[in-house]
Amino acid sequence: MEIIKKSLLKSLWVMHAPMSPCNNCDIEILDALTPRYDLERFGIQLVGSIRHADVLLVSGVPNYKNYKKLKYLLDQAAKPCFVVGVGTCSCGRGMFKDSYNSPCNVDDLVKVDAYIPGCPPRPEAIIAGVVKLINALK
Amino acid sequence: MKKIFFITIFFISTLFAEKIQIRVVASDDKLARYIAIQEAASKVGQEVIVVSGEQIHPSKIEKISMMSKSLLGRDTYEYIFLVHTKDDSMKYSIFWTIDKILPLFNFLIFPGLLFSIFFAFIISFIDRKLTARIQWRQGPPLWQGMYDFIKLLGKEVLIPSRAQKTIFVLSPIVGFSITVLVSTMLWLYFFVPKYSFSGDIIVVLYLMTVPAVVYMLGASASGNVVAGLGVSREMKLMLSYELPLITAILVPVIKSSSIKILDIMQNSSQPIIFSLSGFLAFLVAVISFQAKIGLVPFDASEAEQEIAGGITIEYSGILLGLIKLAKQILYSIVPLFIIMTFFPGGGLLVVIKYFIVLLLFVLIRNTNPRLKIGQSINFFWKIIFPISLIAIILAVSGK
Ligand code: SF4
Numbered sequence: 001m002e003i004i005k006k007s008l009l010k011s012l013w014v015m016h017a018p019m020s021p022c023n024n025c026d027i028e029i030l031d032a033l034t035p036r037y038d039l040e041r042f043g044i045q046l047v048g049s050i051r052h053a054d055v056l057l058v059s060g061v062p063n064y065k066n067y068k069k070l071k072y073l074l075d076q077a078a079k080p081c082f083v084v085g086v087g088t089c090s091c092g093r094g095m096f097k098d099s100y101n102s103p104c105n106v107d108d109l110v111k112v113d114a115y116i117p118g119c120p121p122r123p124e125a126i127i128a129g130v131v132k133l134i135n136a137l138k
Numbered sequence: 139m140k141k142i143f144f145i146t147i148f149f150i151s152t153l154f155a156e157k158i159q160i161r162v163v164a165s166d167d168k169l170a171r172y173i174a175i176q177e178a179a180s181k182v183g184q185e186v187i188v189v190s191g192e193q194i195h196p197s198k199i200e201k202i203s204m205m206s207k208s209l210l211g212r213d214t215y216e217y218i219f220l221v222h223t224k225d226d227s228m229k230y231s232i233f234w235t236i237d238k239i240l241p242l243f244n245f246l247i248f249p250g251l252l253f254s255i256f257f258a259f260i261i262s263f264i265d266r267k268l269t270a271r272i273q274w275r276q277g278p279p280l281w282q283g284m285y286d287f288i289k290l291l292g293k294e295v296l297i298p299s300r301a302q303k304t305i306f307v308l309s310p311i312v313g314f315s316i317t318v319l320v321s322t323m324l325w326l327y328f329f330v331p332k333y334s335f336s337g338d339i340i341v342v343l344y345l346m347t348v349p350a351v352v353y354m355l356g357a358s359a360s361g362n363v364v365a366g367l368g369v370s371r372e373m374k375l376m377l378s379y380e381l382p383l384i385t386a387i388l389v390p391v392i393k394s395s396s397i398k399i400l401d402i403m404q405n406s407s408q409p410i411i412f413s414l415s416g417f418l419a420f421l422v423a424v425i426s427f428q429a430k431i432g433l434v435p436f437d438a439s440e441a442e443q444e445i446a447g448g449i450t451i452e453y454s455g456i457l458l459g460l461i462k463l464a465k466q467i468l469y470s471i472v473p474l475f476i477i478m479t480f481f482p483g484g485g486l487l488v489v490i491k492y493f494i495v496l497l498l499f500v501l502i503r504n505t506n507p508r509l510k511i512g513q514s515i516n517f518f519w520k521i522i523f524p525i526s527l528i529a530i531i532l533a534v535s536g537k
Contacts, residue, residue: 004292007285039276048446051454078294078454
């Protein structure tokens with residue numbers, strides 16, 4: 001079991017779940033995967049299907065249209081699957097806190113394992129956040 | 139532990155032995171060896187291996203072989219390995235009749251399952267590292283493929299409620315075992331060419347086709363619309379690359395006028411690739427295999443960005459791991475197959491040849507954008523297939 005956990009931490013496959021962000025966070029997530037930052041050296045890979053994912057990167061504020069779908073999405077994932085909130089929006093809704101179209105926080109819907117604040121967080125901050133998540137899981 | 143180690147070496151060595159039925163004796167006792175030889179002598183024509191408790195002096199070997207010569211009328215020794223037995227009760231013990239266990243060992247450990255898996259991990263590392271260096275980045279660590287696989291072993295296996303469960307679960311397992319079977323066959327021919335049988339090139343080509351068909355079945359059983367899209371693309375791709383591939387492999391067959399891999403490897407006076415038809419066929423084979431493995435210009439059926447994994451979209455856990463591993467194994471044996479059919483031989487040079495062919499695959503994969511499925515079909519039917527036809531005509535006319 002030790003070896004499975006060790007391998008899990010060395011090959012985190014990431015899926016990106018945008019909960020109506022302003023698109024800035026998404027672009028920074030993609031930046032983190034470009035050759036300059038090269039997340040593949042930690043074994044991190046972007047996958048397209050939730051069935052393959054080990055980490056769900058959530059960005060943005062849930063709104064009335066999609067807030068039920070996040071939970072639904074996480075239920076489809078093969079466990080263990082961790083949730084990381086990217087950006088101030090998903091950490092605590094930031095300036096959209098009292099907005100008319102925002103029912104709740106991301107962490108009211110699902111259990112979030114790591115928060116990466118910043119508006120948007122730099123790719124370095126995203127990598128640091130993922131490394132912190134790995135260290136916390138050890 | 140030591141015993142197991144030596145027995146493993148012994149099994150590997152028996153791969154190269156002429157006769158298959160061999161007896162093992164573990165004892166320091168001369169008498170025991172003598173009895174073993176006598177037993178073997180009672181069935182004339184069988185080879186004998188003596189496993190002794192100490193380093194055998196060359197003169198002693200001579201003595202033993204003379205003894206056996208007088209009994210059997212000819213030399214019986216091929217290999218002598220050492221196994222320490224401190225136990226007195228094992229004065230002489232005959233371990234195995236190898237012909238029962240050797241095929242199992244071949245399939246499960248040496249050129250088969252275990253070896254193929256580790257070789258595939260190494261090749262997938264080389265592929266990913268080269269890709270990373272071409273894209274000017276660092277790339278993954280050495281055992282990344284293994285980490286991915288072990289991680290997938292520990293994940294939950296989800297089966298969609300709308301899926302046809304039996305086919306959905308069975309298809310990755312069948313696909314994986316067939317890929318391992320092809321790999322075992324090719325590696326066996328590579329190490330021990332005498333196992334080759336007439337018509338095996340057809341068997342290899344046929345078995346290489348089966349995994350793709352099985353994955354299509356599994357994906358369409360998953361009940362997912364996007365998986366269905368992937369299946370439709372995979373099917374069209376298969377219809378376009380299979381024919382050029384088989385026509386390309388026909389060129390070595392025509393040249394050596396045999397459908398046995400061993401004859402193709404040995405009969406040609408000069409490597410097939412150095413003739414005009416052979417070179418054209420080689421190009422066609424490389425490009426068709428690129429599509430068969432599902433590498434980048436032809437990976438529309440598994441496109442991550444458009445259809446999120448295509449035929450693998452609903453798979454998770456160990457089933458996904460098996461599909462990925464089978465793909466890596468196929469990737470690692472295709473260069474071997476190309477070498478065996480187009481430019482065999484050359485001792486240790488094989489390693490260099492292997493890496494040249496592998497590099498070709500990696501370069502094509504990294505310098506081309508993904509083709510739309512219609513473009514792939516056009517490419518194969520309008521350009522590649524005529525080239526392979528020309529190659530065949532040239533081969534028949536002896537060029
Ligand atoms: S955190 Fe900032 S950059 Fe990210 S989605 Fe919210 S507003 Fe946009």
